[in-house]
Amino acid sequence: MQKIKNQLINDSLGYILEEKLIQEIITNSQLKEIDFDKVIVNVGDDMLNIPIVLKGSIKISRENSDGDEILLYYIEGGDTCAMTLQCCVRNIKSEVRATTMEKSLILMIPIEMMEIWLNKYKSWREFILHSYHSRMLELMETIDAITFMRLDERLLKYLTDQAKLLGSLEINHTHQQISEDLHSSRVVISRLLKQLEIKGEITLHRNKIILKSI
Amino acid sequence: MQKIKNQLINDSLGYILEEKLIQEIITNSQLKEIDFDKVIVNVGDDMLNIPIVLKGSIKISRENSDGDEILLYYIEGGDTCAMTLQCCVRNIKSEVRATTMEKSLILMIPIEMMEIWLNKYKSWREFILHSYHSRMLELMETIDAITFMRLDERLLKYLTDQAKLLGSLEINHTHQQISEDLHSSRVVISRLLKQLEIKGEITLHRNKIILKSI
DNA sequence: TTATTTCTGAAACATTTGTTGCAAAAAAAT
DNA sequence: ATTTTTTTGCAACAAATGTTTCAGAAATAA
Structure with a gap:
């Protein structure tokens, strides 16, 4: 099982993150298999882990006070939701809901590692910044759709x-x-x-x- | 004039960024005064500088192929548009337009500094990540407004x-x-x-x- | 099987937002 | 002072989206 986990991590992140970091991820993370259509994080939840999607996909949506929803974007294999990063660091409650779209494998990384790795690994910094940027572009694509279509x-x-x-x-x-x-x-x-x-x-x-x- | 620039930078960024970085910013940046209602960056423009707003405010909007617009968010004194960061680093064209809302003072920082400072200064990393996070929250607020109101x-x-x-x-x-x-x-x-x-x-x-x- | 629940289709109507065309008021140009 | 342009107001109409209500089909439970 441990071997499978290592293999998965390497397959998904090996090309992006440096070798030493991959080792740290392997020892500091927890692999979770989550079933189809499960809410991983809800609006208002405390964030204790940064989730990285290894297999499967999750959708991120927003809910207002009336319980109305709107889909924001999807996260696929090899990507993370960088928003959770700042939520973790600053102890802010989640502004969004994350729901699995299929049976998925998700790597949970405790928040303490975040800051350490940010200072220690260039590839982690690039990974996080790239994630933020992608999410921003996707949010803008969503705004385009809602506004212009x-x-x-x-x-x-x-x-x-x-x-x-x-x-x-x-x-x-x-x-x-x-x-x-x-x-x-x-x-x-x-x-x-x-x-x-x-x-x-x-x-x-x-x-x-x-x-x-x- | 140089003295005024130093003063401005210290006032706006002194509490957030470490002293050594402030010095580097002072020597590596160019202060620009831009009049009310001027387009600083347009959709499709190449990004050559990271702008930091020192005084005044700018609005960030998006335009589709038909020329239709939608306002995304504002950037006020002491903040930057972190999106430009990735655009710079990856040589991507701007996805948004930036327009001054009043006469503003904007600090232009050449892109080469970005990566160097990201690796060198913890406070710069925090500044950039915080900027991304704020912009994401604002985009989500905009989505809320368009969707639910x-x-x-x-x-x-x-x-x-x-x-x-x-x-x-x-x-x-x-x-x-x-x-x-x-x-x-x-x-x-x-x-x-x-x-x-x-x-x-x-x-x-x-x-x-x-x-x-x- | 029969009963019950869930899902879809459809009609009639309401509301919100957009369009067109025109006129008057205010400002700017001549 | 006169003309022209810009801005605003208004009415009538059109389109897109939302609401309510009901009925039947399909799936599920009893």
Whole structure:
């Protein structure tokens, strides 16, 4: 098992992080297998670990006080959510929710290591900065979508993004779940999905949407 | 003049950055005074300097291919736009536009210094990471506003944000300018402003809106 | 099987936001 | 002073999105 963990870490991070750091990660981290559709971190939670996704994917979403949600971005294998870094260091509660999109392997790194590695390893600094930058770009892409696209376009983008991410043309969601991610209502999403089906972009089934192409 | 520059840098950054770094900043930076409503960086521009705002404020906005705009966030005295950092290092073109909101003093730091200081100074690392984190939070606040608020609420928030930032209850904008920041249309903004006036929240004048309170 | 719950489709209607076109007031230019 | 441009107000209409309500199909539970 330990051997598998080392292998995974090396596969995901070996090309980015320096060898000595990889060794430190191996000894200081805990590998967790988390099932599909589990909430790893919730809005308001204390952050005690920095999660790095090794296998699988998680989605990051935001919730307001009324319980309304909006999907922000996804994190895939080999990446981390750098936001948690500052949350950890400054003891701030999480501003977002993280939910697994599939069965995933996640590396948990205790916060004490963060600062130490930042000062010690150049490759860690680059990893963290790169993560922040990617997340910023993704947030901006989300703002673009919300601001400039109509809901039917956003819906199609949502479906193709999911398909790409999970590597399958089948989306296993109810209309209700989709409407929550896009902060719309079930009825509206059903309506727009039906239009997309008529246009020939998708076919509809119970709990399942099949894209014609990506 | 040099003395004024040193004074400014010390006032704005002296409490955050270590003394030796401040000295390096003084010798390696160029102070620029930029007039009100000037575009400092445009979408697609190459980034050659990291700007740090010493006095005044700038707004960061995004533009899509149709020329439509949306305001993302503001940067005030003592802060930087860390996004430019990665843009610089990786030679990526700017994804955003930066426009002065008032006459401002901006410190330009050549990109070569970035990496050197990141490796050399702990306080610089913290400064940059903190900047990224703040910008992320602001982007999320913007997403919240676009997603969860109706346009009339966003408009009022826009007005009070501007008032706080510039320290005045008078907003000197035309309805057209406001509609561009919020990615709406002039007619809609005029309509909503009139409603706010009827409700007693503001008074309307040509090129000027006066808030009753913040 | 039968009963119950979940999911989807559809209609009718409401609300929010956007568009077009025009007119008057204010400011700026001549 | 007169003309021109800019800014604002307003009305009528259009489009996009949201809400409510109901019904039937599909899955699940009893």
